[in-house]
Amino acid sequence: MIRQKGKGFFVTGQQASLHILFYGEKIVRFAYSSDQVLPASTLAVIAEPEEVKVKINGYKLRTKSLVIDINPETLAVKISDPDGKIYSEDIAVSPDDRLIRKKRLKETGIFGNGEKYTWLNQVGTKIRNYCSDVLFHNPIQHPQEEEMHTAIPFYLGASPDLAYGIYFDNTHRTYFDFGKSDPAEISFWADGGSLDYYFIAGPQVVDVVIGYGYLTGTAPLPRKSVLGYHQSRYSYSSEEELLNIAEGLHSNDIPCSVLYMDIHYMDAYKVFTVDRERFRNFESMLQKLKDMGFSVVVIVNPGVKAEEGYAVYEEGLKNGYYVTRSSGEVYYGEVWPKPAVFPDFLRSEVRQWWGEKYRWLLECGVEGIWNDMNEPTDFTQEIGTLPDDTVHRTDDGEQLPHREVHNIYAMLQTISTRTALEKLQPAKRPFVLTRAAFAGSQRYAALWTGDNASVWEHLENSIPMLLNLGISGYSFVGADVGGYRGGCSGELLVRWTQLGAFYPFFRNHSEIDTAPQEPWAYPQEILDITRKYIRLRYRLLTHYYNLMRESTLTGQPAIRPLFYHYQEDPETYHINDQFLLGDSLMVCPVTRPGATHRQVYFPQGLWFDYWTGQSFAGGRYLSVEAPLEKMPLYVRAGTVLPHDDIESVEYSSYADAKSLTMYCYTGKDGYYRLYLDDGLSCDFKQGRYSELEFVLKDDPVEPRIILKKLHEGFAIPEINYKYI
Ligand code: MIG
DSSP states (O other): OEEEETTTEEEEEOOOEEEESSSSSSEEEEEESSSSOOOOOTTTTTOOOOOOEEETTTTEEEOOSSSEEETTTTTTEEEEOTTTTTEEEEEEGGGGGGGEEEEEOOOSSSEEEESSSSSSTTOOOOOEOOOHHHHHOOOOOOOOOOOSSSSEEEEEETTEEEEEEEEEOSSHHHHHHHHHSSSTTTEEEEESSOEEEEEEOSSSHHHHHHHHHHHHOOOOOOOOOOGGGEEETTTOSSSHHHHHHHHHHHHHHOOEEEEEEOOOSSSOTTTTOOOTTTTTTTHHHHHHHHTOOOOOEEEEEEEEOOOOHHHHHHHHHHHBBBBBTSSSSSSOOOEEEEEEBBTTTTTTHHHHHHTTTTHHHHTTTTTEEOOOSSSTOTSSSSSSSSSSOOOOOOOTTTTHHHHHHHHHHHHHHHHHHHHHHHHHHSOOOOOOSSSSSSTTGGGOOOEEEEEOBBSHHHHHHHHHHHHHHTTTTTSSSEOOTSBBSOOOOOHHHHHHHHHHHHSSSSSOOOTTTTTOOOOGGHHHHHHHHHHHHHHHHHHHHHHHHHHOOOOHHHHSSEEEOOHHHOOOGGGGOOOOSSSEETTTEOOOOOOSSTTEEEEEEESSEEEEEEEOOOOEEEEEEEEOOOOTOOOOOOEEESSSEEEOOOTTGGGGGSSSSEEEEEEEEEEOOOOEEEOOOOOOSSSGGGGGEEEEEEEOOOOOOOEEEEEEEEOOSSOOOEEEEEOO
């Protein structure tokens, strides 16, 4: 019998029992257990079970949008829509092994899975999720490495008429096989924990992505300036060097919002210290940079140097804040500071203690925090991270083995960081950047994809990698522009900056001992082209900001694969080297050296060349010109696209241009909802924002915009129109 239990339902099978809970009409949780107890959810899930209207008929549950058939013995389920179209069908369920095997139905594509080195479409691949410092194990990131820095056990299955998502809520190492071992099967399993997963129904891709955002949360609205250009390297290692970089940006007329201080700013790699030889005037240097219009972000890693007399180490030791061995002794590993201990971020007391340490950095004038090495990396172990059996403790004193906490360790660190920044600077939206992440980490930190290399393959692969992160709830993401490891040629820097200008997180970063990678380290032509594209990013900053707001409100990513908006067109499921910014601007990066042309796929409809304004019909492939100075960009007819008029703006205020020009691409009616606020504080929560609605009427004689003010709580800049 199906029994009602709490807000959901309960079935006992031959070997296990199954809880079925609804999180709205279209999100259903299937939680298996051998002891009839509902497994605890991980910290990824923020939605609450709801009571929805369900009709029970034997072993069939029927809601407005779904029909669920349960096999009373095996507890295998089949999920269909009310017309009988099958979304998902189990072959076998093994709750004891935390394993489920499902039929591969007609999925044209499988997407998501966080950060993975794969092509966009992951049908036929196998992946594992255990946050990994990839370069610890490999000289270079490559497609056979199944474990990357993130662990986001979520995938989207899509076909032209149906899409669904599955989120496996398990913090242990998880495995997914998308038809690699058997093309007729999709299976997933975990090393520990429970078989507890959420099914999210479409039928549209966008329904699934929004559903996943509802389940695991969305990123808070970022500061507008952090959507600009960031300049970094490992490391700008003295005051003179960092100030020189700032000067170089100004004198070369390159807009830039954020500069980075990598590990050399610390005294002997001790977190929450500054090397006063290299940075004699740390505070006044930060002030100087601020006056020049830059925010400075510093790196803060989890490993704490084990050194007698070092206050952070000793405090943590005294209070029992570090991860221990199973014997209860503190565990000593090694990271940059040599012997190091690892804060046990699982406990709220430890998170608060750590968070308080940021106070001093913020008082010095630091504007953002970069949490690196938080898989966490441990050099002493062959596995590159803490041993499986080291011990964490919950607030209730329960001991959990590292293998269970590993995948959420970075997320817990970013919770500590973000919560502290919010508390210490309530008037300012925090900026936190992380390398490792779990499902739900998007609520706390932006993410970059770690140690790529200055090779064309990594420029190319960053596209599907970031698009799949977007499908996995992560909108604020980017890859190191120019590549981290190895030297970057001028041509590669140009092509990567053209692409990076459309990454949500846009940062040039490079490894220690590589040649300078700032745009002005290259010949004039390279400098000129990179500057042009960095400026283009600032022209689109308000638009980007609006897209990030949409991410905040709905969970939709800023950059989207083509199939996201052209689900009915199977051709789009394999387009790896084009993407959409929002729903209207199609970005077509050049991913190969020496190219002067590239092939572009145009989905059905009317398209405009962004550079020339020329229009033509889609539904076909075209070969288009792409000389070095040009990255092909296209705009869908019926688009209203705001541009910041930055021509006359000072360095320090790139984030708020005095006027906007709305580019109106005719041929179809269009719509834009423009959101404006101070881009920095949380005053918008008190109504200090403005919202305008632009309706484009595509009158062939005279196209026009109908403007409506929806809310006026913030100064509205001058608005101009340009019809194309
Ligand atoms: O093992 O802090 O991914 O961005 O520059 C290298 C030095 C440690 C790895 C990060 C990289 C950063 C570097 N870190």
